[in-house]
Amino acid sequence: MGRFGLVHPRGAYLQRRHCSDELPRPSKPLSHTDFQYTLNLTQDALRARDLTPPQDSASGHHSVVDDESKYPDDLITLLQAARPVLELGHEKVTQLFTIFKDEVYPIYPCVSLELGYGALDAIFSHLTHAATGATSKLDMIDIELTKAVSAIALLIRGDTQNPLAFDLEAQLAWSVDSCFDQEKPQVEVMATLLSIYLDLKQRPVKAWRMSGVAARLCLELGLHREKFFEVAKAHPQRIIDWKRLLACEPQGSYLSTMISLDSNLSEIWTLVNAPSSQSKNNAERIEFLTFQLQKVVDRIPTEDFVSLEPIIMPPAWLQTGLKHFCHLRVHHIKILTQIGAFGSLRDLISHPASAKSLLTAAAKSVDLHCKMADAGEISPLLLPTAVKLPLASLSIMLFIVSHRPEEYGSMCSKPFQTAINILHNLQNCVKDLDRKIWSTLELLEKIAGISEASQSKTSAPVFNRKEITRNIVYQGEPLGEGTLFDELPTPDSELFSLLGDVGMAATDMLHFDDIFG
Incomplete structure (x- = not known):
C-alpha cells in the first residue's frame, strides 16, 4: 500500500514482491461476537481432544501472483497514466516536489517525502527505459500521487495552464469509486491531496467533501483511536505517516x-x-x-x-x-x-x-x-x-x-x-x-x-x-x-x-x- 506512505519491511520502497514471494494475511484481534472467534474456539476444543480440525481453504498464505493477475499494471497502462509527468521531465518534476516539500508540506504533511522522491525516480528510470519487467517495481498509485503533488506545486507557483494544474481530475485514473473495491487504495492520502488541489482551484465545497471522504475512511479504519496503532501490523514508517495525517504529533507544530x-x-x-x-x-x-x-x-x-x-x-x-x-x-x-x-x-x-x-x-x-x-x-x-x-x-x-x-x-x-x-x-x-x-x-x-x-x-x-x-x-x-x-x-x-x-x-x-x- 501506499507507495507514499509505506516502506515494506523486507526491502526497498516501491519494490513489488516477486511471484515466489508470499504475503501472510494480516492478523487482527477478533471480537467475542465474531463468528470466526467462536469457530476458533471450536477448533481449539477439537485439538484438545486429539482431533484434527478441518482446514479453512482461505486460511494460510496466498500468493501475490493472484493480486497482480487481478489488478494488472501493464506497461501501456502505466505509460498512458504517466504521460503528463513524463512530458514535464525529470528535472521539472523534481523541482515541483521541492516546492511541495518547502511550501506545502509544512502546512499539510500528508505524504511521505522520502517515498515520494523514490516514486519519482522510479517513474522516470523504469518507464523511460521500458524494459521487460521494469513495471514490477512500480504501481499505478505511485504515478497518481506524483501527478497530484506536481499539480499542487504548479498551482502554488501560479502555473494554471499546465494540463495537470488546469484539470487534475481529468488526468487521473484514480477516483473515489474506483478505489473502494481495492484492498490497498491509498485513499486517505490521495483524497487529501485532491482536497488541497481543489482548494487552490477555488472550489471549496468540493474540496471540503473530498476531505470528508478521507476523514470517513480514516474513521472506518479507526485511525483516530490510539488502540489502532497498538495493534496495527503496518511498518513503523507507515504508522508515523498515519499519525501525521491525523495531526497527532508533534506539539508545537x-x-x-x-x-x-x-x-x-x-x-x-x-x-x-x-x-x-x-x-x-x-x-x-x-x-x-x-x-x-x-x-x-x-x-x-x-x-x-x-x-x-x-x-x-x-x-x-x-x-x-x-x-x-x-x-x-x-x-x-x-x-x-x-x-x-x-x-x-x-x-x-x-x-x-x-x-x-x-x-x-x-x-x-x-x-x-x-x-x-x-x-x-x-x-x-x-x-x-x-x-x-x-x-x-x-x-x-x-x-x-x-x-x-x-x-x-x-x-x-x-x-x-x-x-x-x-x-x-x-x-x-x-x-x-x-x-x-x-x-x-x-x-x-x-x-x-x-x-x-x-x-x-x-x-x-x-x-x-x-x-x-x-x-x-x-x-x-x-x-x-x-x-x-x-x-x-x-x-x-x-x-x-x-x-x-x-x-x-x-x-x-x-x-x-x-x-x-
Whole structure:
C-alpha cells in the first residue's frame, strides 16, 4: 500500500514482491461476537481432544501472483497514466516536489517525502527505459500521487495552464469509486491531496467533501483511536505517516496549533449561531472556551513552529507568514467570543462599552492583517481565509457604525479604508477567487461611496488609488459634511448573507481536526 506512505519491511520502497514471494494475511484481534472467534474456539476444543480440525481453504498464505493477475499494471497502462509527468521531465518534476516539500508540506504533511522522491525516480528510470519487467517495481498509485503533488506545486507557483494544474481530475485514473473495491487504495492520502488541489482551484465545497471522504475512511479504519496503532501490523514508517495525517504529533507544530484553534472555533461557532433564547446560558461556556483558547496561545512557540522532520526547513517568509496567520486566527476567534457572550450583534451594540470594545477588536484585526501582508508573501494555501477575515472585520465595523455613526464613525474610518485597500490588493493578486467575495467588496464600497459625496472638496478622498476609480460612486443628492460613516444607512441583510457565515469555520476546511473529531 501506499507507495507514499509505506516502506515494506523486507526491502526497498516501491519494490513489488516477486511471484515466489508470499504475503501472510494480516492478523487482527477478533471480537467475542465474531463468528470466526467462536469457530476458533471450536477448533481449539477439537485439538484438545486429539482431533484434527478441518482446514479453512482461505486460511494460510496466498500468493501475490493472484493480486497482480487481478489488478494488472501493464506497461501501456502505466505509460498512458504517466504521460503528463513524463512530458514535464525529470528535472521539472523534481523541482515541483521541492516546492511541495518547502511550501506545502509544512502546512499539510500528508505524504511521505522520502517515498515520494523514490516514486519519482522510479517513474522516470523504469518507464523511460521500458524494459521487460521494469513495471514490477512500480504501481499505478505511485504515478497518481506524483501527478497530484506536481499539480499542487504548479498551482502554488501560479502555473494554471499546465494540463495537470488546469484539470487534475481529468488526468487521473484514480477516483473515489474506483478505489473502494481495492484492498490497498491509498485513499486517505490521495483524497487529501485532491482536497488541497481543489482548494487552490477555488472550489471549496468540493474540496471540503473530498476531505470528508478521507476523514470517513480514516474513521472506518479507526485511525483516530490510539488502540489502532497498538495493534496495527503496518511498518513503523507507515504508522508515523498515519499519525501525521491525523495531526497527532508533534506539539508545537503549525498543524497541531491549527487543529487546536479549529476545535475551539467549532464550539464558539455553535454559540454564535445558537438561538438568542439560549444565550443566557452561555456565560460559563464562554469563560471556559476563553480559558481554553488562552492555553492554546500559551503553547504557540515564540520562535518558528516545530518542524515535522529535520530535513524540512520552510523558507523564512513562510515561517513568518504562518506565525502572523496564527495570531490573526486567534484574534478572530476572540472577536467571535465577544459576540457569543451576547444573544446577537444587535444585543451587543445596545451595550456601548461592548460595542466600542468590539470595534476596537475589529480594527486590530485589520492591523494584524497589515502586519502579515507587510511581512512578505502570503501562501496561496492561506489566501481564502486571509481574504475572509478582513471582510468579517469590515462587516462588523459597518454594522455597528451604521447604528451610531456620530459616536463610532471616527474610530473606524482609517481601518475601514485600510481593509478595503488590502482586499483590492488581494483582488489584483488572485483573479479567480470566489466572485461572491468581490461582489461583497463592491457593495461595501458603494455604501462607503455614499458618504464620500459628503466629504468637503478639500478633504482627501476615501479611495485614492487609480485602480479602483472604476467602482460605482453614489450619484444621488450630496449629503452633509461629516466623517466617512456619518451618513451611512443601516445595511440590509443582503450584506451579511453575502459575507457568508461570520464564523469562517468552513474557510479552514483543510485543517482536519474538525472532520476527524
